[in-house]
Amino acid sequence: FLAAFNQNPRAKLYWGGGMLLGLAAMLAFAVMERLVFTGLWEFSLPYRISALFSSMHTGGGHIETYLALSLPFIGGLFFYSVRWGGPAALILFFTGSYVLLATFSRGGYLAFVVEFLVLVAGLAAYTQSQSRAQSSIGRWRPLGIGLALIGVVALMTIPAIRGDVIRQRFSTVYEDKAIRENHWLDAANMMDNDWATRWFGMGVGSYPRTYFLLNNENVVPGSYKIETESYHRYLRLKGGDALYMGQYIDVRAHRHYRLALDLRSPEGKPVNLEIPICEKSLLYSFNCLALSVKTANQSGWQTHELDIFSENVGYKRLGVGKPVQLALFAGLNPETVIDIDNVELIDETGRDLLANGDFSHGLDHWLFATDNHLPWHSKNIWVQVYFEQGWSGVISLALLLLAALAKLLGRISYQPEASILLSALAGFSVVGWVDSCFDAPRLTLLFLWVIAVALLDLGHAVKGEILK
Structure with a gap:
């Protein structure tokens, strides 16, 4: 299947377009949710949106994980000369920024900053490498667009910062950090103490059951x-x-x-x-x-x-x-x-x-x-993978990410799509430091798709055409 996907340029076009359509649908639903429950510019109520993610019925960072993986694809619309691409990209970017603000997720905010910088730097590196074919203005286009967007997003954050929720969220950073660290330690202490568990884990999806039986946090879940x-x-x-x-x-x-x-x-x-x-x-x-x-x-x-x-x-x-x-x-x-x-x-x-x-x-x-979301989530992808799959899972995930990183860095000077994929993986990794993103199967599949496309050799015939 991946071989057929790699050989068909239109498959990559459909996948890139599908990512943007999925993002647009999720953003539209999130805005509707805000309209119905709080109002668009009400940031003083402790209401965190869930949009189309029913998997968040036990909490979790699923919406910010999805945004981290999908928002960078907007960069393709900014970068390529598509007639309707510029207006569509602006609408998606500003709506996505608004929805991200409405998650009140500190990890999501940090992921947005990191992947934005990675995307702008990557596209700037691409334009510099193409300097012979472009004017000096064209070479600095990604940086100029990036600076303009940063200014507009900064203005959008003013109503949110004036609300009590974001200030309260950031005032408890150190307290929540200590809670998460104790939670990660408790996850490791609940594991069976034998070589098979250390190397192959407690089993996929076993965390809530194990927490119910063995947690040391004095919590008895209903x-x-x-x-x-x-x-x-x-x-x-x-x-x-x-x-x-x-x-x-x-x-x-x-x-x-x-x-x-x-x-x-x-x-x-x-x-x-x-x-x-x-x-x-x-x-x-x-x-x-x-x-x-x-x-x-x-x-x-x-x-x-x-x-x-x-x-x-x-x-x-x-x-x-x-x-x-x-x-x-x-x-x-x-x-x-x-x-x-x-x-x-x-x-x-x-x-x-x-x-x-x-x-x-x-x-x-x-x-x-x-x-309470802690009984259902280990709140870190590395802790989650170690708990469920042991060191074999941790090593496999690390090798996948390193291989994708090496592949994308090697293509970043001649394939602008590499910057998009690299940005998505960077954002996912940041969110994954504070949330167990693999709890949602749809997000796991999406992450593996990004990894798979990153590892594919797109070939000279289709360079620059995933989102063109």
């Missing part, structure tokens, strides 16, 4: 499980570090609803289930109905019903409003265990707004979200 009893499925929730099992529903403002569900305490003790109905993004809640149900002091299934008036939850202005989610939360006590079944939310017409409320199809239509 958990869930689909249980089966006499061929009948139900949901079992356990309390602990906040975990909400939620489903988005079509609730309208100022309407009456009836909530019904079956609950059971396996030990026959009274337990309390919180059922917030909130206007909610993936991670942040607004304007909630705080509902709860408590079981009686007896064993066996108990049916509970609540009559609800939605008040302002689900209010829409001009047909646009925040999405509404019903969530199930067992509380913060790790000893709390609740079995849940036959959840229904009936509207005034008798329609059940919940899908798969009996969990007969597992967790279809349901998705959990957490408040």
Whole structure:
């Protein structure tokens, strides 16, 4: 497949264009998210966007990782003489800068600076090497464009800097650094102490399970499980570090609803289930109905019903409003265990707004979200690779990056695409120092694609045509 990709110049064109189309779609959705939940220029609320990354339901730096890998491709539109390339590049660049600001990610900010400098330096090196064929103005074009963009981005940051969130984020740099270092050390201490683990790790995707069982941070994450009893499925929730099992529903403002569900305490003790109905993004809640149900002091299934008036939850202005989610939360006590079944939310017409409320199809239509991201992420790609794949994984990743670096540096004087790929890998590496970027399979695939293209010999026939 890679051989066919390398031999077809249009494949590289499609890939470069696809990167920009994907970036444009993500940026458009991120701007819409800001409009719906906070407003475009509101930077005083601690709201961090997630855009199209549902994988961020446990936190993580997925959106800034994607931006680090994709923003450098805008450089191709700036550099090549495409009729519509300049305006498109400006729109993508300024929108991308705005969305990056709205992530409030310190690692993302640093990655942006690093990859921007790498891209400008690389393209400047290319134009200098082509000096015989260009005027002196053309040779300094990348540097001039870069300086102009830096000035505009600096002006864009003024509203964000005036907000409280960015100042608070940077005021806790040293505190968060200490937390992350302890977290990395805890990850290493949780690993099995044998040669096989040291060389091949604990297994891909094993970190959350291992953290749940062995962490030294005095955290007991909440958990869930689909249980089966006499061929009948139900949901079992356990309390602990906040975990909400939620489903988005079509609730309208100022309407009456009836909530019904079956609950059971396996030990026959009274337990309390919180059922917030909130206007909610993936991670942040607004304007909630705080509902709860408590079981009686007896064993066996108990049916509970609540009559609800939605008040302002689900209010829409001009047909646009925040999405509404019903969530199930067992509380913060790790000893709390609740079995849940036959959840229904009936509207005034008798329609059940919940899908798969009996969990007969597992967790279809349901998705959990957490408040604390540390139990789910090791927060560093090198720690992550070492934990999951051992020294063999660390060495392999290092060799891949070094090989790509050597290949791109060797082509930077005659292939402007090399600067774009080098910039993307530089930004990814910076974000990866503070986030475990490989937790999202889509981002892992994208990173490996960038590595693969970097290692391919593009050939003289297609030089300069990936984004042309």
